[in-house]
Amino acid sequence: MNKNLTKLSLILLCVFCFAFSAEAQKKKSTNKKTTTTTTPVVNNVGIKDGANKVSIQIKNLTKYLYSLGGVARAYEDLGAEIQNGKATKTGVDLYARNKQTVITTMKNFRAGLAALEVEFRTKPELKLYIGQIQGITDLCGQAEDLANSGRFLDSGKSLLVVVEKLSDTLVAMP
Numbered sequence: 001m002n003k004n005l006t007k008l009s010l011i012l013l014c015v016f017c018f019a020f021s022a023e024a025q026k027k028k029s030t031n032k033k034t035t036t037t038t039t040p041v042v043n044n045v046g047i048k049d050g051a052n053k054v055s056i057q058i059k060n061l062t063k064y065l066y067s068l069g070g071v072a073r074a075y076e077d078l079g080a081e082i083q084n085g086k087a088t089k090t091g092v093d094l095y096a097r098n099k100q101t102v103i104t105t106m107k108n109f110r111a112g113l114a115a116l117e118v119e120f121r122t123k124p125e126l127k128l129y130i131g132q133i134q135g136i137t138d139l140c141g142q143a144e145d146l147a148n149s150g151r152f153l154d155s156g157k158s159l160l161v162v163v164e165k166l167s168d169t170l171v172a173m174p
Contacts, residue, residue, distance in 0.1 A: 044174075046125035051173045053116055054133070058166045060112075064105060065156055065163070072152035075099070079150040102152065106144040106159075113137050113162065120169075132169040136162045 078095045081087040087095070114137040120126040143158035 043125040046123055047173055050120065050123070050126045050129070051170055053119070054166050054169050054173075057112060057116060058163055058170070061109065061159055061163050061166070064109070065159055068102070068152065068156050068159075071098070072156055075102075075152045076150060099147070099150070102147045102155070103144060106140060106147055106155070109159075110137060110140040110144060113140050129169050129172050132172050133165060136165050139165070 075095065075098055078087060078091055079099075082092055082095060117130075117133060117137050120130045120133050139158050139162045143155045143162070146152075146155035146158060
């Protein structure tokens, strides 16, 4: 499945690259009508760089979600055993280490997503797409809070919404 996600991401990236080159190859109109309005110049390099950063976040999050999905139920079951007083000392230690790893990873994701969101807010060529990407940092914070409370499956669901928003952003970009 990880290979399929990687292939899908690469295919999407290639499609966007071809879209840029196809746009550049269109024949210019010979209509010599002049207009007094000016159109803003679109920085395709800046948009492509932004799309690449979105793609990287999608790849990182999907790889992580694949890993989390395999162990989230076991983490939650172990957490329930701890609450019921049925867990061993080893189980308690393992749970604490794994929970801290999950939370640290989510903090790192949140930092990267916050930087991406700021970039989309501040770069003129990316401001057009802020509507699609807005809120990803908050969603990742919610995922972190859910993991902190031992709700790893719900945490993964929040991160899936982040991936959806990132994917929607890629689709909106030319």
